[in-house]
Amino acid sequence: MPAVDQAANRFEHHIRSMGFRDSTINDYVNRLRRYLAFCDTISPDLADAERFRDSLIDRRLSRSSINNYSFVMKNYHQMIGAPIKLPFLKMGSKLPYYFDENDIRAIFNAITNIKYLCVLQIGFYASLRASEVANLDDSDIDLINKTIRIRGGKNDKDAILYLNDICIDTLRKYLKVRPKKIIDGKQPPPILQQQE
Structure with a gap:
């Protein structure tokens, strides 16, 4: 089994123990795979995490999506014994558009x-x-x-x-x-x- 698959399986077990629903777990595991593919290693460091996060910002992803990636990265690094700190983006206070x-x-x-x-x-x-x-x-x-x-x-x-x-x-x-x-x-x- 490739190293990325092993890391993803381990991460899935790690976040499953936190009580997340299957759909959330699948989303987080997919985000982890994209993160590890970007870093080209299963042992990324803080600089890798910051580069990946910057790339998400450059792609103009939503704040909630970037925060979800940050959550995944922080929990993955904690799991592998190399904790990191990443800032979470403050959510906007704009009212959503409603159909009349x-x-x-x-x-x-x-x-x-x-x-x-x-x-x-x-x-x-x-x-x-x-x-x-x-x-x-x-x-x-x-x-x-x-x-x-x-x-x-x-x-x-x-x-x-x-x-x-x-x-x-x-x-x-x-x-x-x-x-x-x-x-x-x-x-x-x-x-x-x-x-x-």
């Missing part, structure tokens, strides 16, 4: 596929992350009580969230036309029949 009501209506009206409309409405009306929408299962949806259960959301927390009538109506329409699928040898439960 007309923007949202225009987006929803432009969607002609019921499945995509359903996915976007659930994400929008319940304020979900893409990963939370992707992890939803039929058993998480309660059409009678107009709720969805989020499992392992931000900070690995579960939650019950409410959906409005517009979203529930779209969900019902989609579930009526959704093709039957067998996933891992099982058919998802016929939730619409149970809850109409």
Whole structure:
């Protein structure tokens, strides 16, 4: 096994013990691989870390991305017994741009596929992350009580969230036309029949 793969595997075990989620671990391991490739060694020093960080700044990456790389570098150096200090960039205080009501209506009206409309409405009306929408299962949806259960959301927390009538109506329409699928040898439960 190449040295970089060994270092990446060791780092993966190191950060897994910190309790990060799989998606975060994969992201951090990929960042480490890019860092080690840049340095062309599995034993970089502070000068290598600073050069790599400067290259990220030169590429105009976002502050949060640079800070994530800095976190990875600091933890990798700590793991190999050569701790380093890198400054974290202060996050900006600009308010994000928000779509107004007309923007949202225009987006929803432009969607002609019921499945995509359903996915976007659930994400929008319940304020979900893409990963939370992707992890939803039929058993998480309660059409009678107009709720969805989020499992392992931000900070690995579960939650019950409410959906409005517009979203529930779209969900019902989609579930009526959704093709039957067998996933891992099982058919998802016929939730619409149970809850109409």
